[in-house]
Amino acid sequence: MxxxxxxxxxxxxxxxxxxxxxxxxxxxxxxxxxxxxVADLAAPYDMALPSFLQHVRVLEAAGLISTVKTGRVRTCWLEAQRLAALDQWIAGYEAAWNTRLDRLGQILETKGDTQ
Amino acid sequence: MxxxxxxxxxxxxxxxxxxxxxxxxxxxxxxxxxxxxVADLAAPYDMALPSFLQHVRVLEAAGLISTVKTGRVRTCWLEAQRLAALDQWIAGYEAAWNTRLDRLGQILETKGDTQ
DNA sequence: AAGAATGTTAGGCATATACCTAAGTAACTC
DNA sequence: GAGTTACTTAGGTATATGCCTAACATTCTT
Known part of the structure; x- marks a missing residue:
């Protein structure tokens, strides 16, 4: 769930x-x-607007941004919590791996002591 | 560079x-x-081995894992630092956004004080 | 040496992605 | 109300992705 x-x-x-x-x-x-x-966001890119709009939609479908259309302007903003969720997925496995390395470090250290 | x-x-x-x-x-x-x-990794998946191998190659090309072939077995391991690099890219913008929100919070708070 | 285990290569198919141009639509601005 | 602005829709192309089967190569086991 x-x-x-x-x-x-x-x-x-x-x-x-x-x-x-x-x-x-x-x-x-x-x-x-x-x-x-959208126009502000598109400005730096040398790309047709419809192509750019598609990128905006991909971001919105991913939940990374939200948008609202007011009059003829669509305003976009970041959804940081979704960004955080991705961050945390990565961080979880990074942590697991580092824990393993720490444990390995301890084992090597312990063995070193007995040599 | x-x-x-x-x-x-x-x-x-x-x-x-x-x-x-x-x-x-x-x-x-x-x-x-x-x-x-590779065989260990593939075991949980209901997928032809060549298809699975392609996934392994994508991970390796991305630098997220490394592999070595010894005899007929290819052994794979995680490259946590590359994972960390992705993590950090996200964390950077998450932080920028949160800082903005904090500042906004302070502004609202300050305004509240003067009301 | 024969067979089994562990990849690997080659080739093909279906869908998705990233771009484009052309032609709208709706909302401001004069 | 005519033009301009800011998107939006439609439709098309080229390449990439994710999967498959069939066949091959190499290494280990007996």
Whole structure:
């Protein structure tokens, strides 16, 4: 039973997939500074707007950003908790591995003492 | 000039792309427990071995794992530092966003004081 | 040496991704 | 109300991804 704290496999798929593109990472970097319109976000990129919009949609489908359209402008902002969920997935295995290395370190140290 | 500590864009592309698949995340989870052969890693999956091997190669190309073939067995292990690099990319923007929120919180608080 | 175990290569198929241009639609601005 | 702005939809192309089967190579076991 997946919930907001432990994303299901599809959420991780979409989240990491969304981060696997420089344009989309750029958007995230920009939104970390504060909300922005689609046009603002698109400005730095030499890309047709429909192509850019697709990136915005991928980010939104992944839950990494949210958007609202007001008048003719669509405003976008970061959903940091989803970013945090991805972060935590990675950190969990990093931690497991480091714990293993620590334990290995201890074993080697102990053996060293007895030599 | 990209280096091992600050992965270039392609490294991030490949890294996050590699994590965007449940099978590959499963491999990472398994390798966090310790090294394993390709056959060991493949065992839980209902997938033809060549298909599975491709996942192993994607992980290796992303630098998330390393492998060595000894006799007829290819042994795989986790490269935690690459995992850490991805972790840190995310954590950086999460932090930027949270700092912003903190500042916003302070502003709201300050305004509250003067009301 | 024969057979089993462990990959690996080659080739093919279906779907997804990343881009494009052209042609809308809706909301401001004058 | 005519033009401009800010998206949006539709449709198309090229490449990448994830899977498969069949066949091959190498190494270990007996």
């Amino acid at each position: 997946p919930n907001i704290l432990s994303p299901d496999s599809n959420a991780l798929d979409r989240g990491f997939q969304a981060l696997a593109d420089a344009t989309r990472r750029g958007v995230i970097a920009r939104l970390a500074q504060g909300e922005a319109s | 990209p280096n091992i500590l600050s992965p270039d864009s392609n490294a991030l592309d490949r890294g996050f792309q590699a994590l965007a698949d449940a099978t590959r995340r499963g491999v990472i989870a398994r390798l966090a427990q310790g090294e394993a052969s």
